[in-house]
Structures are given as C-alpha cells and as structure tokens.
Amino acid sequence: MESNKYLEDISEIKNMMSRSSRFISLSGLSGVLAGVYALVGAFLAYQVLSDYSGSSLVSGTMRSDASVVQQLFLIAIGVMLCAIVSGIFLTMKKSKKSGEKMWDVSSKRLVFNFLVPLLTGGAFCLVLIQYEIAWLVAPATLIFYGLACINASKYTLGDVRYMGIAFVILGLVNTQLIGYGLYFWALGFGVFHIFYGALMYFKYDRK
C-alpha cells in the first residue's frame, strides 16, 4: 500500500514539473490547419503571379506592380489570420480538456519566447525590403520562424524543436536557390506544418 502512495508522489512531481514549465495544450491539429491554409495561400499567390507575368506578355494589359503586391499582401494576411484564429480556438478546446489554463504563466512565457525571434525577423525583413534586397526575404522568414520555434520549444511540447531545425535548414538551402521562394514557403509553412502537426496530433491529442 505504501508503495502506491510513493508512485502517486512521483507522478505528481512529474506532472507539476512539466505543467509549471511547459504549455502542453498546444494543438497539433492547428498545425495541420495552418499548413493547409499556407498551401492554399501559396496556390493563390502563384495564380496572381502567373496572371501578372502572363497578362503583361500576352495582352499588354499589364496591371500595376502595386496591385500585385497588394494582392499578395492580402493573401499573406488572410493566411496568417486564419492560422492564428484556428490555432487559438483549437488550443482553447484542448486546454479545456486537459484542465490547463489557456492564458497563464506558461503560455505567456511560450508566446513571449516565440515572438522575440519572430518579431526580430519581421523587422529584419522590413530592412531587407528597405534596401531592396527582396530576394532574401523568403529565406529570412523561414530561418527566423525556425529560430522562433526552437526558442519556444523549451516551453511547450519538445517536438516543436525539430520543426524549427527543419525550417532553419530549409531557409539556408533557399538562400542558394533564389527565385524559388514561393516553393520553399509552400514546403515549409505548408508541408512542414502539416507533417509535424499531424505527428503531434497522433502523439498527444488523440489520447
């Protein structure tokens, strides 16, 4: 009977250690959805870009650069909003189930540690655009997103770390294959999210 109590003690220790240091309600399914949105976004962006180069060559009814940039920008914002909203919604659902608070010390710490490298990367990309080094924007976003994931992984499910490493490698490879940014984006934000999201979904969510 005594050993039963000790066993419970050990499991309480483990539970409190991981609960207090990691936010474990992150939903794997939200990663899959983010990947799907990214693929749809990449497809739309591809359409916009090929329309643009097509129309300028064939009919001469070339639309202004500004409208293309605007459309791409809208697609990017749309993808991001959809991913964030469904991510918050699914994580909320999961945290209710596991009894973990949605907005507590551990989730705040997670968001903070994720945002520091990410916002740094965002600012850096704006600087790249400022100096018209636009071709480095796609690799830079992949690399900084990867670093953000690696940094955040200490405060949530450890698998996020491997996705981060994959993103960093992809971004570095992309620097040597300039001009294929959209494909690398689709592979990273689309395929990687779906792959690692599904992995985490089957590993944790289905319990």
Place this chain on the structure above:
Amino acid sequence: MSLINNINKAFDHRIRLGIMSILMVNDHADFKMLKELLEITDGNLASHVKALEKETYISIEKQFIGRKPNTRYAATKLGKAAFKKHIEALEKLLGK
C-alpha cells in the same frame, strides 16, 4: 531501514511536494502561479509555504510590481539538494 530515513518528512505531503517540484524547474514562482497550478486556497497554500520556509528549503522575496505587492518564492540550495535526495529515496523504494 536506512532507505526510509531518506524519505524527508517535510515533503511527505502532496502540496509541499508540488511546491518543490514547481520550484525545481522554475527559477521562481509567485503566490498566484503556485495557487493556480496546485488548485488550492490561499490559506492552505500559505501554511505549506510557511512549513517549507521554516526548513529554509525555500526563500521568500517580497517586491512591488507597480503598486501591487508581489511575493515570489524560490528553492534554496539546501531545498534543492534535500528534494533530490527525497526523489532518489522514492525511486529506490519503488525500484525494489
């Protein structure tokens, strides 16, 4: 019997065990965080914190965040060592 001797009486309660576990992996935790994680009342938490403080296993740091008083706790060196010993004792008892 020597194994039993390593079981620390100060940690022989679920809540004190929880407090120490949290402080082992976090540099510090404030009252509210402990309360939310352990899901207990103010009074209950305060009495267990006091017990651990008496053994000097944890240290208390009072400060102000803006105008709000904030009390945060950290495990002392002694507390960490004692807790490690306690866990080892538990593992040994179970391992047999």
